Amino acid sequence: MDKHWLQQQVLERLAEDLLQVEQAARAAHETATHEENIAENKYDTLGLEAAYLATGQARRAEAIRQAMAHWRQFRPRAYDARQGIQLGALVCLIGADDQQQQLFLGPDGGSMQLVCGAQRVQVISCEAPLGKAMLGKCEGDEVSLPGAPARQQLEVLWVH
Incomplete structure (x- = not known):
């Protein structure tokens, strides 16, 4: 099995995940900022909840971007029995x-x-x-x- 192929598959899956999270963050942001969701009283929290969700989705998107950067820089090496199992094995x-x-x-x-x-x-x-x-x-x-x-x-x- 080709390690570089596995690396490409991981990057493709992360890219798909990033796209979904970014879309979810945009939708949550639109909900949070929509004029119909302005709080009318202290119990009207839809806009606030959507803002928290948008923030969480944005953090998740950043985590995926960082993971993608690490996976792009990653260079799987051949196994060396003297070192045993290492990153890339x-x-x-x-x-x-x-x-x-x-x-x-x-x-x-x-x-x-x-x-x-x-x-x-x-x-x-x-x-x-x-x-x-x-x-x-x-x-x-x-x-x-x-x-x-x-x-x-x-x-x-x-x-x-």
């Missing part, structure tokens, strides 16, 4: 139930699931609990998922 984990999961460690803001053919790839950051647990591990190592109700043990099947 494509990892396959297998659990006790023989279920495999593929993970792509990327910068913050790109947490999503991608589909490549019949394979699903979960994109996570190195700041996610599982991402932190995998850092420095190599093929054959065990990864303990912290905070799971029952301590979950996963094995690193392969890394690219």
Whole structure:
């Protein structure tokens, strides 16, 4: 699986998310500033609520823009067994139930699931609990998922 293709998919999904959030922010702003929504008494809060929503949507849009900037600057490197799993690694984990999961460690803001053919790839950051647990591990190592109700043990099947 091509890491650069995965990176492009993340950027495309983030661009779609940004477009939706910007549209929602514009709609909330229009509602907040529309003359029919001027408060007539202290219980008339539609305009105020829309203003809060517009502010939240604007913050979300800025967070997505920052994530896109990080993902554009991101350069996935080839796996180096001496360093173990690092940012940019494509990892396959297998659990006790023989279920495999593929993970792509990327910068913050790109947490999503991608589909490549019949394979699903979960994109996570190195700041996610599982991402932190995998850092420095190599093929054959065990990864303990912290905070799971029952301590979950996963094995690193392969890394690219």
